[in-house]
Amino acid sequence: MSEAASTRTPVALLPSLAPLLHEWLPRQRWFAGKGRPVTGFSLVSATELLPVEGPGAGLLHLLVRVQQPGPPAPSTNDCYQLLLGVRKTLPPYLAPALIGRPTEGPVAGLTVYEGLHDPRLAELILERLRTPGVLGALRFDRFDRGPDIPGGLTARPLDAEQSNSSLVYGDAYILKLFRRVHPGPNPDLELPLALARAGCGRVPAPVAWYESTAPEPYTLGVLQPFLRGSEDGWLLALDSLAGGRSFTAEACALGRVTAEVHAALANALPTVMLRRPQAEHLAAAMSERLDAAAQAVPALKPYAPRLRSAFDAIASLGRHGRAWRAQRVHGDLHLGQTLLGAGSGGPPGPTGSSGSSGSSGDGHWSVIDFEGEPARPLNERRRPQPPVRDVAGMLRSFDYAARTHRPWDPAWAERCRTAFCEGYAEISGADPRTEPELLRAYETDKAVYEVVYEARHRPDWLPVPMAAIDRLAALT
Structure with a gap:
């Protein structure tokens, strides 16, 4: 041309x-x-x-x-x-x-x-990332503490993702390409980069990335180490259920890891206090999502008044002077966003040091995919929120895992939920269950989101969040 x-x-x-x-x-x-x-x-x-x-x-x-x-x-x-x-x-x-x-x-x-299915073209993208600079409307950049990226790595697409696309280069790096993009920093670059600069070894550090330069800035792709040999937390949980094994040690370790990441984010990025106006706004937004969900999924309508009481409780506490600390969080934390490394020492940190490992000798857990819930607006995903939002997401994930097993084992999920909260408290000094109103509100909001998602995309899974809706509605 x-x-x-x-x-x-x-x-x-x-x-x-x-x-x-x-x-x-x-x-x-x-x-x-x-x-x-x-x-x-x-x-x-x-x-x-x-x-x-x-x-x-x-x-x-x-x-x-x-x-x-x-x-x-x-x-x-x-x-x-x-x-x-x-x-x-x-x-x-x-x-x-x-x-x-x-x-x-x-x-x-x-x-x-x-083009991503063409190895030659996929390898060209890596070559661009190896040399920072501007090409047309694109800017390629590197992490200043990251390793040199070798050339000649064979590329292959990863077929497992839904909302984005990924390329694996020689089992050394993975490039996540964002498909639906929004103006402004993507949390999946912003947060891991902040954590890497803070020395947190629980999150793979970005090695390179690229973004648009005009007419608006869009984060387009992030290159990170590929944690080969790691095992997906969701699949590990399912294996535990299928084998009749306890998962409480892993759940406790995940609680500690989540608290570590929250502490690092709070140190690296600004925190705020949610007082009466913010509490009322939070409750109103949750109620609006509930109303919209009940219109989309009529099965929710009989539960709506009792579910709304969870959100009203937050607004009421705010009016009576209760305040909560808010910070940047993962935003979509669940078992599938965690990886267990094969070794107990964990992958190298951004400066070459080894990340900390679980104290129970159960390997090194990493947290990935900080994009948040892609269906929600970017400004909402980047907004500081109480850390209990991530806790609620993981608690819901244990319930999901338990529901995939036949016969359903609710005691397995409850043991995991308890162990996760106890592990979180070991690091943070505060058990999430000591704020029952906030935890219930966020778990309810998450379950409502799940109902709409399953109704639209996986109707056979709808009984899973509906069972949670039934349980949460009974907590009035």
């Missing part, structure tokens, strides 16, 4: 791709607007990472705003990150990545496909 043609690309490119994107985008797992028609596209930025007029593959980086009718708003304009490969012909191994062949525009007659 010549320099002159490149200046015309943003104008001509998107209209030529629009018919293909209309078909391809809604089929992607990370597309958030499923079930609503796409009414149009607008181009935020376009950057040629690799020229498309060469003899091999080219790579286009696009930020595209997608217009759809509501809800939740009368119309939504989500912005998505696309990495499109362009070739004259597609080799057979890339056939599943095909998007289509435009009939007009700058890439007319060429084949457009999902």
Whole structure:
């Protein structure tokens, strides 16, 4: 693509791709607007990472705003990150990545496909991350205390994620690419970077990242160490249930780790106090989410008055002078956001020191994925909140794990919940259960969120959060 043609690309490119994107985008797992028609596209930025007029593959980086009718708003304009490969012909191994062949525009007659499935193009992204600088509308940056990134690492896509995409490089690094992006710092870079600078060894330190430079700043991708050999906390819990084994030691260790991360975040970033106005606002927001959920899932309606009492209790405590400390938190903590390392010493910290390990000799737990709940607005995800929000998320996760086992073992979940809170208290000095009103409110808010999610995406799982709704409603 010549320099002159490149200046015309943003104008001509998107209209030529629009018919293909209309078909391809809604089929992607990370597309958030499923079930609503796409009414149009607008181009935020376009950057040629690799020229498309060469003899091999080219790579286009696009930020595209997608217009759809509501809800939740009368119309939504989500912005998505696309990495499109362009070739004259597609080799057979890339056939599943095909998007289509435009009939007009700058890439007319060429084949457009999902570029992340092309190892050569995926490796090009790592090469850009190895050398900080600006290319078109993109800026590539490195952690000043991070290791040098070796070249020549083989890339492979990781298929397990839903709301984003990931590339693994040589089992050494993992690049998380955010698909639906929002202006402003993404917590999945912001918080691990702050924790790395504070020396916290519980969270993999960002090695490099890239973001847009115009017209608004968007965090687009974060490269971190790939914790090969680590085991997912969710799968470990399921294995424990299937084998009839206790999970209380692991739950207690996770409580300690969560408290460690909270302490590091509180030291690294500002904290605030939630007093009467903030408590009333918090309760009102939870009540609004409950009302919206009851409209979306009628099974919630009979429980709504009793569930709302949990939120009213927070507002009432605020009016009577109660205050709570709020800080940056994980925002979507559950068993699937934790990894247990194979060794007891844990992975190296950002300066080469070993992270601390669980005191019970149960290996090194790491916490990952600080993006928060992707469906919630970015400003809400970045807002300081009481640490008990993360505690409530993990308590709900133990309940989820127990419900996957037949027969259901509620005692297993209760033992894990107790052990987690006890482990948290060992580090923090305060048991989350000593604030029962706040814990109940956050656990109720989380269960309401889960009901809506399961009703929309996994109806067979709806009984899991509904059982929690029944239990929480009885705590009036």
